Amino acid sequence: MSGAVANQLEEGAAFTPRFSADGLMTCVAVDAASGEVLMLAHMNAEALEKTLATGVMHYWSRSRQRLWRKGDTSGQVQNVVELRVDCDQDALLARVSVGGDGGACHTGRRSCFYRRIESAAGGARLTVIDAP
């Protein structure tokens, strides 16, 4: 992209979200109180629009191919405390307060990132650092 376009994207006040070719942006959700990274998910334009309009996180489920209001079945509704965009406007950071049991992961953990990758003979292995 040109310098002028880059400067507008990076320093301008206009929100011009850049979706990928598949129509999605990646969003990382963190617990607004603790700062813990809870999950990473995707939004299409409709999910982003509904999130901005309602203050509740909506995502696009790639596996189910449908709009998904987080917490509809689990109660783990994510209320937006602050939504940020990155320098080139192709990724989102959501600081959220979580309803229900306060978790985000369907396995029962607070965060989806409950396993550490460790090098081992024959390849990398996973170590669980948060029990279900």
Add this chain to the structure above:
Amino acid sequence: MSGAVANQLEEGAAFTPRFSADGLMTCVAVDAASGEVLMLAHMNAEALEKTLATGVMHYWSRSRQRLWRKGDTSGQVQNVVELRVDCDQDALLARVSVGGDGGACHTGRRSCFYRRIESAAGGARLTVIDAP
């Protein structure tokens, strides 16, 4: 996916990264000391392999279509403190210590997420919360 496959992905010790159709996984990098979310970027299999082998974050630049060792030009090398994978093994969380000036963003901020999205008449607007 079947329940058995999901259980293996979610609770097994085998690291079986699931790349998207475009061969990429999303990775969120956070400052290991402060917990601040620094940036979000992508890895292909080679970037992930080099990251695991060297302990230094490598990414795949979608805009430049090439492997990218973060910090090669900026000095903002990201040393891996801990690498985690999420429940369905399609996203990564890297806790890193940053070399150089300690930042991650090419605009001069520590984090790429320096702007808040705010609703406004006529659409959402951006407010800078961290000066360059």
